[in-house]
Amino acid sequence: MHLAQQTILVVMMVVFSSTLVMAAGLVLALRANEAGRLWASGHVIASGAGLVVAASVGAGSLxxxxxGAGAYIVGRLAIYRGVRVYYGLPDRANLLRATGAVVMVLMVLMSGLADGPMLIHAIGYGVLAMTSFTTLITLLRSARGRTSIGGPLVLASHLVLLGSQVAALGQAGSFHSQAMVPFFAQTASSVWPLAPLVAVLLGLFGFSLMAMEQIIARNESGARVDALTGLLNRGALDMTAMGLVARWQREREALSCLVIDVDHFKQVNDTHGHHAGDNVLREIAAALDNSRRASDIAARYGGEEFCILCPHTDEHQATALANRILRKVRAIELPGRGGHASVSIGVAQLHGGATSRESLWRNLFSEADRALYMAKQRGRDQFVLGSSMVIDEKPEARDDAQDEAQDGAPAPMDCATAA
Known part of the structure; x- marks a missing residue:
């Protein structure tokens, strides 16, 4: 299919004007999202550069x-940088900026050479093809790129762009125009001329969807995550607990709960201020997060109280986690000369009794919370098992347990004191 060059240039002007306006609006809308801001800014630069290239063809100015071609490459490199930021990869900002600056300078310098049009054509499309190929590889290697709604649109866009850029490289040897004419605007082009322009629109739409999905996901995460510690908040803990209790009802596999409270935390706030107290909470939250297994659920329940749910774990198995937490927290230095932090922990296992999930979860937490209160009474910096609370109510059983402990046999009550 062949279209008159003048018609294609008009379409170029319309498409790039449209993407310029849309991208400029997205720069403001996505300014809080780094990847989205880079994508939108890159499209602003590329769209503005596309208008310059189209104008240069009409003016016959190489x-x-x-x-304009150099600026277009700078814009595409900014878009590629946004892709890397979106997937949590190093953005390589300095390298990409330097690459764009060098390519632009080279292209401007080569415009004065006899073979300048052919060299500009080859280098420009060569760099664009490498950028499109690298972007495709980055998208394909990420699972999120395949599950995102906008990801397939961006993939399709870059596939079309890569195909057109490779086709343009094949024409580099026969390019002798005195203007920087895009290959698809050349009357001799045998490739569908509007495909690259459609790909630009498709890419902008896909990138916008990806950025909006990321913003929505972060907002949802913010509703579930405690802003100070990065652990789940109480609401998210309750929702997760309902699911774990429901699974316990179906499978009857062990489910344990640890309720953790920071010892003497009010003294830290009163003596050193709430900012210092917040730092201590963050460090303790990190210790909890680093102590738990991947399957365990850690949350900040409120104030200086935390909770960890341990699926497929009985009460005595959960003591290993409690011991790890105690050791890690004891290594945290308090501000000033306050020594080291410590926590008290109550451990309980779900045994049933109630029928509803809500009641089962409340009972489990309450039992662990009572054990926590007992750990506080016994001197803090230790854990107490919920089963020991039942034993305490039966003196004969407690005496038997103490006799067994003296004889070297393990007692049914388990309590770790400060090291």
């Missing part, structure tokens, strides 16, 4: 076309 210098203006070379400048």
């Amino acid at each position: 210098h203006l076309g070379a400048l």
Whole structure:
């Protein structure tokens, strides 16, 4: 299919004007999202550069076309940088900026050479093809790129762009125009001329969807995550607990709960201020997070109280986690000369009794909370098992347990004191 060059240039002007306006609006809308801001800014630069290239063809100015082509590459490199930021990869900002600056300078300098049009054509499309290929590889290697709604649109866009750029490289040897004419605007082009322009629109739409999905996901995460500690908040803990209790009802596999309270935390706040107290809470939350297994659920229940749910774990198995937490927290230095932090822990296992999930979860937490209170009474910096609370109510059983402990046999009550 062949279209008149003048028609294609008009379409170029319309498409790039539209993407310029849309991308400029997205820069403001996505300014709080780093990846989205880079994508939108890159499209602003690329769209503005596309208008310059289209204008240079009408004016027959190779210098203006070379400048526009170089700016277009800078814009595409900014878009690629946004892709890396989106997937949590190093953004390589300095390398990409330097690459864009070098390519732009080279293209402007080569516009004065006899073979300038052919060299600009080859280098420009060569760099664009490498950028599109690298972007495709980054998208394909990420699972999120395949599950995102916008991901397939961006993939399709870059596949079309890569195909058109490779086709353009094949024409580099026969390019002798005195203007920087995009290959698809050349009357001799045998490739569908509007495909690259459609790909630009498709890519902008796909990138916008990906950025909005990321913003929505972060907002949802913010509703579930405690802002200070990065652990789940109480609401998210309750929802997760309902699911674990429901699984316990179906499978009857062990489920344990640890309720953890920071010892003497009010003294830290009163003596050193709430900012210091917040730092202590963050460090303790990190210790909890680093102590738990991947399957365990850690949350900040409120104030200086935390909770960890341990699926497939009985009460005595959960003591291993309690011991790890005690050791890690004891290594945290308090501000000033306050020594080291410590926590008290109550451990309980779900045994049933109630029928509803809500009641089962409340009973489990209450039993662990009572054990925590007992740990506080016994001197803090230790854990107490919920089963020991039942034993305490039966003196004969407690005496038998003490006799067994003296004889070297393990007692049914388990309590770790400060090291």
